[in-house]
Amino acid sequence: MNRIIRIAAALALTMSLAAGAIAAEGTSISGEVKKIDESAGKITLKHGPAKSLGMEEPMTMVYRVKDAAMLKQVKVGDKVTFEAEEATSGYTVTKMQKAK
Numbered sequence: 853m854n855r856i857i858r859i860a861a862a863l864a865l866t867m868s869l870a871a872g873a874i875a876a877e878g879t880s881i882s883g884e885v886k887k888i889d890e891s892a893g894k895i896t897l898k899h900g901p902a903k904s905l906g907m908e909e910p911m912t913m914v915y916r917v918k919d920a921a922m923l924k925q926v927k928v929g930d931k932v933t934f935e936a937e938e939a940t941s942g943y944t945v946t947k948m949q950k951a952k
């Protein structure tokens with residue numbers, strides 16, 4: 853009996869983790885790197901609509917990056933998917949990876 857409860861609990865945890873991952877995925881934005889300014893910790897991205905950021909139209913704009921190392925992982929012309937948040941210092945990229 854105890855064993856079944858443990859399995860059920862493990863399953864419930866796994867499912868809630870999976871649901872969280874899907875929700876986070878929904879906020880990722882497709883874009884293209886237009887410019888990188890490593891000394892300023894900024895990147896210019898051309899991107900499609902990003903409703904999570906209140907950007908209904910495609911645009912090209914400058915973002916800060918949460919971690920300067922992110923700028924070394926991409927180069928101008930790369931297609932990327934990223935997540936961003938609106939911070940007091942400006943829009944900040946929190947996650948970025950090359951699009952496959």
Ligand SMILES: [Cu+2]
Nearest residue numbers: 899907911913
């Ligand atoms: Cu934008």
